Amino acid sequence: MNFNLDSIPSKEIMPGYHAKLVHAEHMSIAFWEVEEGAVVPEHSHMNEQIMHVLKGRFEFTVNGNTNIHVANDLVVIPPHAVHSGKALTACKLMDVFSPVREAYK
């Protein structure tokens, strides 16, 4: 299956979080444009997640530990870890999930 990001429509998954998504069989990949100040409330899921910061400053808390992430940062979020975030500036983020992130379909 071949895709180009330019032709994937963007979905506002949460207020201020606009994603282009590809769901494969065992993984989902999400390319986010995040508005400055937009917040992801605390949540958890059974999917393992790897977050990659492409642009901006993103405050991110995993299991009670808060860090401010910048371009080229990668964060591994284990299954069921409680996490939340806030875009301190407009951000570009990429997430990968396994298994597929059904809630984003």
Add this chain to the structure above:
Amino acid sequence: MNFNLDSIPSKEIMPGYHAKLVHAEHMSIAFWEVEEGAVVPEHSHMNEQIMHVLKGRFEFTVNGNTNIHVANDLVVIPPHAVHSGKALTACKLMDVFSPVREAYK
């Protein structure tokens, strides 16, 4: 687990294919710098793979179908699909795998 790409050492996994790798529990992520002309011979693996082209022109064949991919292209490679590639120019690629790509550890 937090990482920054700038502090991950690069490994030449195959001739001309230099990767920065992060292995999580269920996924691996690889950021490639590929030299012009470098070839990935035909191979397959049980891991599902998603390839993302960041830069350059990459000729890629999956199960006998050849395409030339450019920036923003995404390709889903199903488990056990036979695939091979050639960098027509110097390329930057990102791959995600699930389960973990043990052969790259």
